[in-house]
Amino acid sequence: MTGIGDDPFVTAVKPLVDAMGGEMLPPDEAGPDDVVLSWEGADVVAVRLPQLAESLDHILAAMARERGRPLAELDRKAKQQVVRTLEARGAFSVRHGVETVASALGVSRFTVYNYLNYVNEQRARAREGDERSRQDG
Template sequence: MSREEHPLAQAIKPLLDAVGATAVSPAEARPDDVLLEWEEQPAVAVRLPGLESALDRLLGEVRRQFGGVELTALDRASKQRVVAQLEERGAFTIRHGVETVAAALGVSRFTVYNYLNRQQATTKDA
């Protein structure tokens, strides 16, 4: 967007930042952008991120929740909580999600699957 951002673009900036989207001018909109109107006029186009960056954003968000430390430095219980949070947010529906999370945590895929199985067993018992 230009320096003279539309008020709608300014209002939705925190939301766009949270989901990894960007605002572009309606003139720059692509067919897959979401065009938002203000008083029946195009105001801002929202460019949504691709799925390939979704998992990176989720991992970054979880890292911030755990004090900004590298996820590999977390203890076992914290890593299990990370996996549980990522499961709740759908991280493992993304292709290669388990492998990516395992690398971020510094554990094997097998360990991530064990954490997931433990989480599912705990949920069933509750």
């Protein structure tokens, strides 16, 4: 990351860029798909975002680090929570997302689809409960 220095803005956005799996580079090295961030009227840093598939791998690795062990070692309930979180982040809109998640969790694609169905059933039940509460209230 040459040419950026210790700019306070760069320091402030670095954790976000790292969490997304992005790369920071000088604004004059930005390509057409990079995002140039400006502060107080000046271009400060360019961010090169990863491809969606790379982002999913990055998210899975971060989730494993947060839990302190490989995702495949989690119990069923924890794996369902991982799928719920990934579904909310749009992970399954990525090509081969289900396969990638299944591999990380150490389960079959069929199991991931079952977890997704379970998540959707829970949401539907919660919505029905909210509607009943509004009708009763």
